[in-house]
Amino acid sequence: MSASRKPAAQPRRIGPALPVRMAPLLQRLRRDQSGNVAMLFGLLVIPLAAMMGLAVDFGRVYSVTSHTQAALDAAALAAGRTAQLNSSNPVATASAAATAYFNQAKPRDVVTSTLQFSPNSGNTAFTVTATSWVKTPFLSVLYSIAHKTASQGAPAGCQANGFGCVMVSSTATAALCPSSTCTGNSAGGSNVEISMMLDVTGSMCSPCTKIQAVQSAAKDLIDIVVWSDQSQYYSRVALAPFAEAVNVGALLAPLVRGVPTVNTSSTPQTFTTTTILNDVTQQPTKQWIKYSKASGSGTNTWVVSDRCVTERIGAQAYTDAAPAGASTYVGKGYFGTSTTTSCGVGNHSDTEVNSIQPLSTDTTMLKRRIDKLVSGGSTAGHLGTAWAWYLLSPNWNTVLQAAFPTSYAAGPYSDLTTLNSKGQPKLRKIAVLMTDGDYNINYCKGTEALNSNQTPQIKCNSENGLSQAQATSLCTAIKNAKIEVYTVGFEVSAAAKAFLTSCATDASHYYDATTEVALQAAFRDIALKIATLRLTN
Structure with missing residues (x-):
């Protein structure tokens, strides 16, 4: 007699799988005719939908923020390295390198992204700042309900079809430090x-x-x-x-x-x-x-x-x-x-x-x-x-x-x-x-x-x-x-x-x-x- 075999344990799903697990429960609540369940369900639909929408919007903002920071880090390092190799005109070449790296690596699921380049007085530190606008349709609905106005400075694309946007701003600075003596990320040296x-x-x-x-x-x-x-x-x-x-x-x-x-x-x-x-x-x-x-x-x-x-x-x-x-x-x-x-x-x-x-x-x-x-x-x-x-x-x-x-x-x-x-x-x-x-x-x-x-x-x-x-x-x-x-x-x-x-x-x-x-x-x-x-x- 062969030994009985239990089904393999399924990996636990989190995050985006939450609405999938809630679907049977919501259907059961919708069909339930007893007591005040139908009324309660009706009252909960809007906040539950809003919560799921907010989760989607915040997830999009978080993804853009992480992606933008990674692109900025690469842009700042590219600027610093270019300045090392082009001492005759370090600012112009560093700025061009930072812009090129950022445009290649920046997130695509945004309305627009702009880059600002700022060297220090000695051209030994280079700061790049990016401003991106992310579409957040669910947040825009809540804003309209709360009679909130559109974000100041938002580009035209954020107003189309009634969708709003959230501004994401990130900064990265690459500095030339004596033998790695900078504090901060990747610090450590002699x-x-x-x-x-x-x-x-x-x-x-x-x-x-x-x-x-x-x-x-x-x-x-x-x-x-x-x-x-x-x-x-x-x-x-x-x-x-x-x-x-x-x-x-x-x-x-x-x-x-x-x-x-x-x-x-x-x-x-x-x-x-x-x-x-x-x-x-x-x-x-x-x-x-x-x-x-x-x-x-x-x-x-x-x-x-x-x-x-x-x-x-x-x-x-x-x-x-x-x-x-x-x-x-x-x-x-x-x-x-x-x-x-x-x-x-x-x-x-x-x-x-x-x-x-x-x-x-x-x-x-x-x-x-x-x-x-x-x-x-x-x-x-x-x-x-x-x-x-x-x-x-x-x-x-x-x-x-x-x-x-x-x-x-x-x-x-x-x-x-x-x-x-x-x-x-x-x-x-x-x-x-x-x-x-x-x-x-x-x-x-x-x-x-x-x-x-x-x-x-x-x-x-x-x-x-x-x-x-x-x-x-x-x-x-x-x-x-x-x-x-x-x-x-x-x-x-x-x-x-x-x-x-x-x-x-x-x-x-x-x-x-x-x-x-x-x-x-x-x-x-x-x-x-x-x-x-x-x-x-």
Whole structure:
């Protein structure tokens, strides 16, 4: 005897199936002649029909709302991505992309849909708002019974055949956020630390619109990558201007190159040709040196700069070891007979001129310092490269914050390879190295060396070799520390282009800018690569 088989359970139906399940009940009530059932049924027909009609109308409105939001999200992301790729005319191209995406994906069961496109002032966030009108015939009947007027601004199609409409308005915003640091939908990313090496040599004023282009480009990058909300993830920027040396400021200089002992035989600005100094033993502790000229007979005398430094020599030349003593100090700089020279650019009473700035989120201050950049001097690119690294190095936190107490400490290197809860690296460190020429000056004992490519001042060769060779070693060490390196060549030679390409993380991280417009586009593209496009509402 075969086992009896129960019918398979039918899936439970909800929503639109409700009127189907109610049909037998309504028919039974309509035929029932007992008591007051017929009268009650008659009274219930209208509200029941209204409820079913309202369910249909609200379902249509909900469907249009969901469909519209999905179309808007796609339109906003399309606008942001298009702006990333078209920096020359981001607003027009972004608006066109948003409109095209929305028109393709918008709901069809509406009377009409209109789109409004609104970029922010920096073209880093794009808001699209859609207004759609949905026909709601059952609601229109209730409105007419209640003597309600038609919705203000409703299109003509909503009035045809007595049908009314409901307006559906939705908004989506796509923003460029530093390494996914936006809050809102799809949030999650990394902390970001960026140092910018900026060439302020004399050739940057040939013509002077070149330095102006750099200033504009650097400020644009700051506007994009330094996000206003630093609560969830931070994004910070440091500045490393360079020419023939690096201006670290009068407070930091003695901490990183040692404190010269005051020369008791004369003031720093006064010397006598009969005074003989044994440079090898006394130069590290004296405010001035006297050494044989690079060419010809006789001697020159130089005074140590109170704010400018040169290259580190010895075992730590190509490391980011903290400057904690004679073996790890960076080099002093001797540039003439004045202690206050700004690294070959001339004397400036404004201490912010061409000075470094450790990591900060103060965009007003960062852009003010960029506006104060002036051009002059030769190209010691290895020094700019080294300081772009030092400003990202946690090993330098103590000494940098001693001179710049409001700056932020650099994060630990371990965070570069540690993933956060979102599956992203906890931290990204990025160096942006920009120059407009071949590196051409290096030092011996803090003075332009005999083997320098410019105008040697001293009769000894650089302990570390030529500037580009030193920069090559520094680039390798920086990349080995897991720091991402972007390089930008501004109207550079073929040799400089080859060097900068090799210095970058890879070939895609090098930008060959042949015009001022191309330079600004390069910085913006770097900023947009650092930033991530996210929906924020």
